Amino acid sequence: MKKYLLFNKVVPRWMIMVLDFVIITWSFASSYLIVNRFEFSNILRGYFFIYTALYCAIAALVMYVMRIHTGLIRYSNTRDVLRIFGSVFISSIVYMLVIAAWVKPYMHINSPTIDLVLLVNFSVSSTLLILLRSAVKSAFNYLNNYSTAKKSVVLIYGSDNNAVLVKQALEASAKTNFVIAGFVDNDLNKINKEIQSVKVYDIAKLAKLKEKRAIDKLVIMNHHLDEQEKKTALEICLALGIQVLTVPPADQWIYGKLNLQQIKDLKIEDLLQRKTIQIDTTRISEDLQGKRVLVTGAAGSIGSEIVQQVLKYNPAMVILCDQAESPLHEIRLDVEEKFPEIPIVIYIGDIRNYYRMQKLFADYRPELVYHAAAYKHVPMMEENPSEAIRANVLGTKNIADLSVAFNVRKFVMVSTDKAVNPTNIMGASKRIAEIYIQSLKDNPINKNTRFITTRFGNVLGSNGSVIPRFRAQIQKGGPITVTHPEITRYFMTIPEAVHLVLEAGTMGSGGEIFIFDMGEPVKIVDLALKMIKLAGLQPDRDIKIVFSGLRPGEKLYEELLNTGENTMPTHHEKIKISHVIKYPYKQVTDDVNELILLNNQGDEMATVSKMKDIVPEFLSKNSKFEHLDNNRPARVTEMQKPASKLLAVV
Numbered sequence: 001m002k003k004y005l006l007f008n009k010v011v012p013r014w015m016i017m018v019l020d021f022v023i024i025t026w027s028f029a030s031s032y033l034i035v036n037r038f039e040f041s042n043i044l045r046g047y048f049f050i051y052t053a054l055y056c057a058i059a060a061l062v063m064y065v066m067r068i069h070t071g072l073i074r075y076s077n078t079r080d081v082l083r084i085f086g087s088v089f090i091s092s093i094v095y096m097l098v099i100a101a102w103v104k105p106y107m108h109i110n111s112p113t114i115d116l117v118l119l120v121n122f123s124v125s126s127t128l129l130i131l132l133r134s135a136v137k138s139a140f141n142y143l144n145n146y147s148t149a150k151k152s153v154v155l156i157y158g159s160d161n162n163a164v165l166v167k168q169a170l171e172a173s174a175k176t177n178f179v180i181a182g183f184v185d186n187d188l189n190k191i192n193k194e195i196q197s198v199k200v201y202d203i204a205k206l207a208k209l210k211e212k213r214a215i216d217k218l219v220i221m222n223h224h225l226d227e228q229e230k231k232t233a234l235e236i237c238l239a240l241g242i243q244v245l246t247v248p249p250a251d252q253w254i255y256g257k258l259n260l261q262q263i264k265d266l267k268i269e270d271l272l273q274r275k276t277i278q279i280d281t282t283r284i285s286e287d288l289q290g291k292r293v294l295v296t297g298a299a300g301s302i303g304s305e306i307v308q309q310v311l312k313y314n315p316a317m318v319i320l321c322d323q324a325e326s327p328l329h330e331i332r333l334d335v336e337e338k339f340p341e342i343p344i345v346i347y348i349g350d351i352r353n354y355y356r357m358q359k360l361f362a363d364y365r366p367e368l369v370y371h372a373a374a375y376k377h378v379p380m381m382e383e384n385p386s387e388a389i390r391a392n393v394l395g396t397k398n399i400a401d402l403s404v405a406f407n408v409r410k411f412v413m414v415s416t417d418k419a420v421n422p423t424n425i426m427g428a429s430k431r432i433a434e435i436y437i438q439s440l441k442d443n444p445i446n447k448n449t450r451f452i453t454t455r456f457g458n459v460l461g462s463n464g465s466v467i468p469r470f471r472a473q474i475q476k477g478g479p480i481t482v483t484h485p486e487i488t489r490y491f492m493t494i495p496e497a498v499h500l501v502l503e504a505g506t507m508g509s510g511g512e513i514f515i516f517d518m519g520e521p522v523k524i525v526d527l528a529l530k531m532i533k534l535a536g537l538q539p540d541r542d543i544k545i546v547f548s549g550l551r552p553g554e555k556l557y558e559e560l561l562n563t564g565e566n567t568m569p570t571h572h573e574k575i576k577i578s579h580v581i582k583y584p585y586k587q588v589t590d591d592v593n594e595l596i597l598l599n600n601q602g603d604e605m606a607t608v609s610k611m612k613d614i615v616p617e618f619l620s621k622n623s624k625f626e627h628l629d630n631n632r633p634a635r636v637t638e639m640q641k642p643a644s645k646l647l648a649v650v
Contacts, residue, residue, distance in 0.1 A: 008419055008511055009096050013096075017060075017063075017064070019132060019238075019337055020063060020068065020129060020132075020606075021056070021060055023125060023128045023132065024054070024055075024056060024059045024060070024063075024091075024125050025056050025128055025624075026057075026128075027121055027124045027125035027128055028051075028052055028055045028056065028117070028121045028125065029048075029052050030124065031117050031118075031120040031124055032048060032051060032052060032117050032121075033048075033123035033397060035113045035115075035116050035117045035120060036111075036113055036201065036312070036451060043138050044405065047111060047162050047227045050103070050107070051111065051114065051117075052558050054095065054098065054099075054103070055091070055095050055121075057117065058091055058249050059087075059088070059091040059095075059125075062087050062090050062091045062094065063087045063091070063390045064335055066083055066087045066090075068080070068087055068088065069086055070128075070526045080133065080609055081130055081133075082131055084126055084129045084133075086125055087120055088121075088125055088126045088129070089122065092118045092121070092122055096114075096115075096118065096120065102499070105547070111479075113475065115555060117127035120496055126478070127523075130454050131328075134428045137509060138353050138373055151177050151178065151179045152177055152178050152179070152216040152217050153178075153179050153181050153215050153216050153217075154170075154178045154179065154180060154215070154216060154217040154218065154219055154245075155180075155181055155182055155183065155184050155201070155209070155215055155217075155218050155219070156182075156183050156184070156218075156219050156220075157183075157185075157218055157219065157220035157221075157233060158181065158184075158185055158220075158221075159181065159183040159185045159195055159200045160188065161223050163183055163221075164195060164196065166219055166221065166247055167180050167183075167195075167198070168196075168258070169247075170219070171232075178217075180198055180221075181198070181201045181209075181213045181215060182199040182200065182201050182213075183199070183201065184193060184197045184200070184201050184202070184203040184206060184209075184218070184233070185200055185201075185202075185203060186202070186203050186204070187334050189621075203233055203236075206233070206236050206237070206240065206242070207240055210240050210242060211341060215242055216242065216243060217242060217243045217247045217536075217547075218233070218234075218237050218242050218243070218244050218245070219244075219247060219397075220233075220234075220244060220245070220246055220247075221246070221247055221248070223228065223418045236514065238530055238533045239476060240532065241533065241538065242411065243534070243535075243536035244442060244534065245442045267533060267534070268460075268467055268527060268531050271308070272406075277500045279499045279500075279502065279503045280503060280506070280571075280572070281313075283506040283521075284313060284502050284503065284505075285313045286440065286506075286507055287313075287410075287502075287506045288310055288314075288315050288368065288502075288531070289313050289314050289315065290314070290315065290316050291316055291367045291368055291409075292315065292316050292318075292319070292364060292365060292366045292367045292368075293310050293317070293318050293319070293366060293367070293368045293369075293404075294318075294319045294321060294360070294366035294368070294369045295310065295318065295320055295321065295324070295369075295370045295372065295375035295539050296351055296368070296369070296370070296372055296399060297321075297371070297372035297373030297374065298320035298321055298322045298328065298331065299320055299322035299324040299327035299331060300322070300324075300327075300370070300372060300373070301318075301329045301459060301494055302372045302414055302459065302494065302497065302498065302501075302542065303320075303322065304327075304331050305494045305495060305497075305498045306336075306370050306372060306498050306501065306502075307320055307331065307335060307497070309495070309498050309502060310370070310502070311335060311338070311339045311342055314342065315342065316343070317343045317344075317345060317364065318340070318342065318343075318344055318345070319345040319347055319360065319364050319366060320332070320333075320335075320344065320345065320346050320347065321347045321348075321349055321351070321357075321360060321373070322348070322349075322352045322373065323348060324348065325348060326498045328346055328348065329346075329465065332346050333360065335423070336340075345364060345563035347360050347364075348394050349587060350371050350395075351395035351396075351398055351399055352390050352391060352394055352395045352398065353398075354398045354402075356602075357398050357402055361402045361405070361406040361408075362634035364407055365406060366406075367408060367409045367410075367476070368396040368409060368410045368411075368412070368499070369395060369399060369400050369403050369408050369410065369411045369412065370412050370414070370504075370505075371400075371409070371411065371412065371414065372414045373391070373395060373399075374391060374395075374396075374414070374433075375387060375388050375391045375392055375394050375426065375429075376416065376426065378418065378424045378425075378426050378427070378552075378553050378554055379550065379551045379552055379553065379554075380423055381424065381425045381426035381429070381553075381570070382425050382426070382551075382552040382553040382623055383552070385425040385429075385604060385607060385608055385611075386599050386602070386607065387618060388425045388426055388429040389429055389595065389607065389611075390599065391430075392426070392429035392430055392433050393429050393432050393433055393436070393592065393595065393596065394596050394599075396433040396436065396437065397436055397592060398435075400436065400437050400440055400451065403449050403451075404440060404443060404449050405446060405448045405635070406450075407447075407449065408446045408449050408451065409448060409449065409450070410450045411437065411449055411450070411451045411452065411510070412452045412453075412501065412504070412505040412508075413433065413434070413437055413451070413452070413453045413454065414454055414456065414457065415430050415433070415434055415453050415454060415455045415513070416430050416456070416457070417455060417456065417457040417518075417558045418430060418555075418558065419431035419433075419434055419455065420455070420558070421617045421618075421619075422615060422617070422618045423553055423554070423555050423618075423619060423620060423621035423623075424552070424553025424555075424620070424621070424623065425608065425611070425625075426553070427553075428612075428615050428618040429611070431615050431618070432455065432592065432611065432614050432615060433586055433593070434453050434455075434513060435583055435586055435614065436449040436589075436592050436617075437453065438453065438511050438513070438582065438583075439582075439583055439584070439585040439588040440585065441510045442584070442585040443585050449510075450508055450509060450510035451508075451510055451511060451513065452504060452505060452507075452508035452510070452512055452514065453513040453514065454501045454505075454513075454514045454516070454556075455493055455513055455514065455515050455516070455578070456490070456497055456500070456501070456515070456516040456518060457489060457490030457491065457492060457518045457558055458489050458490060458491050458492070459491070459492055459493065459494045459497050460491050460492065460493050460494065464502045466489070466524060466527070467527070467531070469636075470527070470528055470531050471531065474531060474532060474535050474537070474543055476543070476544070477542065478543035478544050479545060480528045480531075480532070480543060480544070480545050480546070480549045481545075481546050482524050482525050482545055482546070482547055482548070482550055482583075483524075483547065483548055483549060483550050483554060484524075484547060484549070484550050484556060485525050485547055486523070486556055487498070487524045487525075487550070487554075488521040488522060488523050488524065488556070488558070489521060489522060489556075490518035490519070490522070490558055491518070491519075491522055492516065492518055492519075497516065500514075500516045500572075500574060500575060503572055503575060504516075504575055506574070507570055507571075507572075512577050512578075513577070513578040514575050514576070514577060514578075515575070515576045515577070515578050516574060516575060516576075517573070517574045517575070517576070521557070525545065528545055529545070532545075534546065550621070550622050552620070552622050552623045552624070553620065553621060553622065553623050554621065554622065561579070571587070576581070586593065589613075591600060591610070593612070594610060595607065595611065597608045597613065599609055603626075605628070606627060608620075608625045609628050612628060612629070
């Protein structure tokens with residue numbers, strides 16, 4: 001029996017049937033003898049054997065029909081218990097009918113105590129049948145939990161129905177290396193109570209519990225992780241070195257069973273996420289429903305999420321424009337499967353190619369444009385400024401000019417906090433793009449197009465961002481490289497950012513820059529420490545952190561407002577409007593055209609010098625272009641954290 005239980009072998013059905021038959025035979029015989037006070041005269045006359053054999057035949061037939069022998073005993077549940085009660089009850093009813101219809105009139109045998117025998121037998125046989133299954137299940141759990149393989153001692157967060165389901169699922173699997181030590185909760189009515197034979201502990205005493213029970217892991221359902229009390233518990237676990245695992249809600253389990261692949265390490269994205277942002281879906285639906293929508297950079301992290309969210313509002317058509325063939329193909333397969341009823345156009349093209357983009361506008365006549373195409377990596381653009389200008393300035397200019405020419409109703413540009421008081425080529429190129437599209441509001445030939453800019457910080461898990469990089473370094477055994485111990489960044493989830501992009505798109509009348517409330521900035525070194533702990537490792541001991549120095553153009557602190565800017569609120573608490581410095585359309589156009597011309601001529605220093613003329617606050621940092629700032633007015637550098645607290649955008 002041990003080999004069946006311990007090595008996940010299935011006990012044959014015939015063996016269960018034999019055990020059940022032995023139990024019902026012994027139970028009825030014992031009940032008959034007890035009720036009749038062991039009067040052996042009845043036994044000698046044969047009544048005992050007739051009554052017992054007849055009951056066993058009926059009960060065996062009923063149990064076979066009700067298939068109580070077919071379930072895996074180790075996974076027995078309440079439904080199996082009810083089936084046992086039902087089969088014993090039906091067997092008793094059928095037996096009484098047979099006694100009344102056949103035994104009494106034809107065999108002339110009458111036992112006045114048979115009703116009492118059946119009553120006693122019902123209690124005894126059903127109890128023994130249930131005890132058999134409970135004993136096998138308990139033996140399985142015991143052998144599984146205390147086998148030679150090393151087990152992890154885990155706690156389950158919460159003590160509600162979801163937590164109980166997680167416990168049952170973990171105990172039911174032969175492949176999980178978990179021993180359930182109990183539940184943790186902050187509900188005073190449940191603390192120190194027991195649920196399914198395990199105790200509910202006070203979450204405030206997690207440190208003592210870890211020391212006493214050698215807790216390795218905490219298991220938590222990954223929905224509603226934004227609740228503050230859960231975040232507090234997770235922070236405690238990180239401090240104590242307890243690994244946190246997440247499981248999806250029970251309605252996502254495969255066939256009602258938790259798959260081992262669904263048990264995952266808690267991700268830093270889960271720990272950083274905030275309460276779900278409430279957006280005005282009615283306004284967004286009015287904006288998008290039945291419209292032809294163009295998304296540039298549709299294969300990127302932000303662009304692909306814009307596509308997914310736009311499709312939910314039933315547009316007439318969505319044009320996905322990007323030059324990345326393979327990622328675009330993957331997105332196409334995904335969205336065509338999810339939204340088969342909405343026309344999807346895949347348009348491979350480079351926004352820097354005006355004539356290719358002109359054909360796109362001429363063929364599909366988009367009514368709304370979400371411009372997410374851009375080069376975004378600071379060090380790479382510092383090394384290749386000409387490409388930053390061609391993509392971020394010329395590309396944006398092409399799409400914006402075509403939007404005016406083809407009477408696009410609304411143009412929404414995705415910008416970045418690196419455009420604020422830029423210290424690098426990438427940020428400066430995005431700021432020039434902002435300036436250009438803002439100036440188009442005053443373009444005399446622009447009669448219909450509203451130009452809107454959205455500005456926010458880093459998004460969690462985007463392509464090439466710090467979190468995937470740290471995760472890869474941890475998987476390789478380290479070290480994690482951080483540029484500076486004091487460097488901070490703002491973080492927002494990709495869906496959260498895109499929600500706000502769509503909402504901001506409904507607000508603008510043209511020329512605004514909308515700034516998103518990014519919450520509090522996060523120290524990158526703290527991010528690295530948490531990611532190491534989330535992986536169940538110890539900083540310095542298992543994974544080292546190495547400081548590599550600031551990269552060319554990199555800031556210590558990001559800002560969301562330029563010098564001289566301030567904000568005003570909107571109807572959405574997470575979105576503010578920046579009072580920006582405005583530039584005349586003709587001056588901006590002349591400056592941008594000159595910049596593009598210099599860039600085409602290949603004079604790198606002259607090109608960057610022109611960028612600094614267009615963006616006076618652009619001061620290079622840790623870059624080969626720093627000498628261009630020697631004769632320019634100085635401003636507060638990023639090495640001085642702004643006292644105005646503009647970072648929080650409150």
